[in-house]
Amino acid sequence: MKSKINPLVLAVTGASAQQLAVRSLQLLLENDINVDLILSKGAYDVWISENKTKIPVDPVKQEIFWRDYLKVDSGILNCHKWNDNSASLASGSFKTLGMVLLPCTMGKIGRIASGSAYDLIERSADVHLKEKRKLIISPRETPFNLIHLRNMTQLCEAGAEIIPCIPSWYSKPESLDEMIDFMVVRLFDSFGFELKDINRWDGKLL
Numbered sequence: 001m002k003s004k005i006n007p008l009v010l011a012v013t014g015a016s017a018q019q020l021a022v023r024s025l026q027l028l029l030e031n032d033i034n035v036d037l038i039l040s041k042g043a044y045d046v047w048i049s050e051n052k053t054k055i056p057v058d059p060v061k062q063e064i065f066w067r068d069y070l071k072v073d074s075g076i077l078n079c080h081k082w083n084d085n086s087a088s089l090a091s092g093s094f095k096t097l098g099m100v101l102l103p104c105t106m107g108k109i110g111r112i113a114s115g116s117a118y119d120l121i122e123r124s125a126d127v128h129l130k131e132k133r134k135l136i137i138s139p140r141e142t143p144f145n146l147i148h149l150r151n152m153t154q155l156c157e158a159g160a161e162i163i164p165c166i167p168s169w170y171s172k173p174e175s176l177d178e179m180i181d182f183m184v185v186r187l188f189d190s191f192g193f194e195l196k197d198i199n200r201w202d203g204k205l206l
């Protein structure tokens with residue numbers, strides 16, 4: 001029997017808080033977790049607005065970009081173009097550890113909840129649901145309208161986990177970076193990973 005470490009699919013959509021996805025990618029690769037990365041069309045624009053730089057769309061150039069930006073050599077990184085619907089990830093026969101959408105727009109949630117997969121992220125999420133694999137959706141919007149809430153309920157009923165990134169105060173974060181690390185590590189707890197030590201609740205009020 002051939003042994004192969006399946007990748008985790010990380011999908012970054014056009015919602016604010018791109019830094020959460022970037023830190024996730026860095027920690028996953030540092031922990032030797034292979035990642036298949038898809039940025040939605042909208043993610044490229046939000047990245048520019050939050051970081052004032054451009055990410056190359058070409059998968060080979062993008063991998064070089066991330067390796068340089070994150071300063072990580074470990075793990076296998078495969079970047080995919082948002083509209084490459086013939087990619088391996090578009091088929092249930094391609095095995096993965098699961099998929100995370102972080103941060104996730106209300107648009108993506110709506111299209112996945114309705115089953116109308118259009119781009120590679122939506123198709124891959126649809127595949128994860130039909131194959132009964134782990135699908136984590138980290139929504140980013142406030143306030144939620146009734147349609148957002150209904151769509152998230154629909155996804156939850158179909159097997160997805162809805163894990164918003166919510167900062168902790170009990171961990172006494174001293175910087176935004178610490179807060180980001182806490183939220184990212186907590187999200188990947190769902191896979192049983194321990195990406196980094198964080199100040200978990202120790203049961204002491206004082």
Ligand SMILES: Cc1cc2nc3c(=O)[nH]c(=O)nc-3n(C[C@H](O)[C@H](O)[C@H](O)COP(=O)(O)O)c2cc1C
Nearest residue numbers: 013014015016040042043046049105106107108140
């Ligand atoms: C700077 C910026 C920030 C945005 N933030 C959010 C957000 O937090 N949540 C959201 O649902 N949409 C947000 N949007 C809107 C989405 O990017 C837009 O609906 C886009 O079409 C989503 O495409 P996608 O779902 O394929 O990524 C933002 C757009 C811009 C330009």
